Amino acid sequence: METIISMGSNLGDRLAALTMARRRIAEWPDVHIAAQSPVYETEPVGVLEKYSHLPFLNAVLVLESPWDGHAWYQRLHALEAKLGRKRGLDRFAPRTIDLDIICVGSTSLQSGGLAIPHPHWKERRFVVQPLAEIRPDLVIPGETRPVRQVLAELPAEPRVALFAKEW
Numbered sequence: 001m002e003t004i005i006s007m008g009s010n011l012g013d014r015l016a017a018l019t020m021a022r023r024r025i026a027e028w029p030d031v032h033i034a035a036q037s038p039v040y041e042t043e044p045v046g047v048l049e050k051y052s053h054l055p056f057l058n059a060v061l062v063l064e065s066p067w068d069g070h071a072w073y074q075r076l077h078a079l080e081a082k083l084g085r086k087r088g089l090d091r092f093a094p095r096t097i098d099l100d101i102i103c104v105g106s107t108s109l110q111s112g113g114l115a116i117p118h119p120h121w122k123e124r125r126f127v128v129q130p131l132a133e134i135r136p137d138l139v140i141p142g143e144t145r146p147v148r149q150v151l152a153e154l155p156a157e158p159r160v161a162l163f164a165k166e167w
Contacts, residue, residue, distance in 0.1 A: 001105040002034065003063045003072060004135070006118070006127045008098040010044060014057040017083060017097045019167060022061060024079055035062040037130030038165045043158035045124065047093075054094050057163055060102070060130040069104045069116045076101065102127060103140050117141050122150045125160045 005025070009017040018039060026033050037060040044052055067075075076099040084096040103117040117140050121127050128151045131138070136148035143150065 001064070001066060001068075003065055003067070003104045004102040004131065004138075004140075005061045005063060005072075005076070006058065006098075006100040006102050006121070006124075006130075007061065008042075008056045008058045008100075008126070009096055010051075010054040010056040011094045011096045012084075015039065015164065015167060018057055018059055021079060021083060021097050021099060022059075022167075024082075025061065025063065028065075028075065030065050030067070032064040033061060034064050035134040036060070036167075037133045039163045039167050040126060040130055040160045041163040042126040042160045045126070045158055051094050056126065058126040058130060058160075059167070060127065060134065062134060067104075069101060069107055069109050069114060070111070072101050072104060073114050100127075102131070106141050108141050117143075123154075125151070125154050125158065128154060129160045 007018050007021055025031060039057050039059045042056045042058050044054060044056055080097050080099055100118055101116055102121050107116050109116040132147045132151040137146045139146050
């Protein structure tokens with residue numbers, strides 16, 4: 001089943017954090033990386049003013065796996081902790097790594113803190129632009145437009161700039 005993960009980092013060596021997360025995911029049994037986007041540098045969205053000077057690096061992975069949304073959530077949450085993510089009251093505080101499930105096949109799921117597809121994916125250029133690079137014609141469950149059209153209809157701000165084609 002095709003699973004799309006959004007990755008972000010705005011603390012420390014951001015590119016190394018994304019690379020390490022991708023490598024660890026690729027080592028999991030029954031997981032194959034089908035595609036990866038370029039890395040983009042993005043302005044932080046929804047953060048406190050004191051964190052606004054810490055831009056993110058963002059990328060998207062397309063993964064093939066038999067895992068369901070709950071299995072992905074547990075594994076990604078554990079990986080974030082292993083890679084140094086500290087969780088606190090401020091959900092938008094700076095982080096070494098942020099791994100979000102955008103979608104898992106055609107699954108629609110609302111369970112506790114887990115919502116699949118991600119409820120805000122189409123509002124976030126830092127998700128949509130990298131995804132449009134690798135799956136422009138994909139229609140995420142619950143949406144009628146392909147990703148490329150969602151991107152075309154998003155405002156240009158906040159800024160998203162190519163950081164690295166290969167990583």
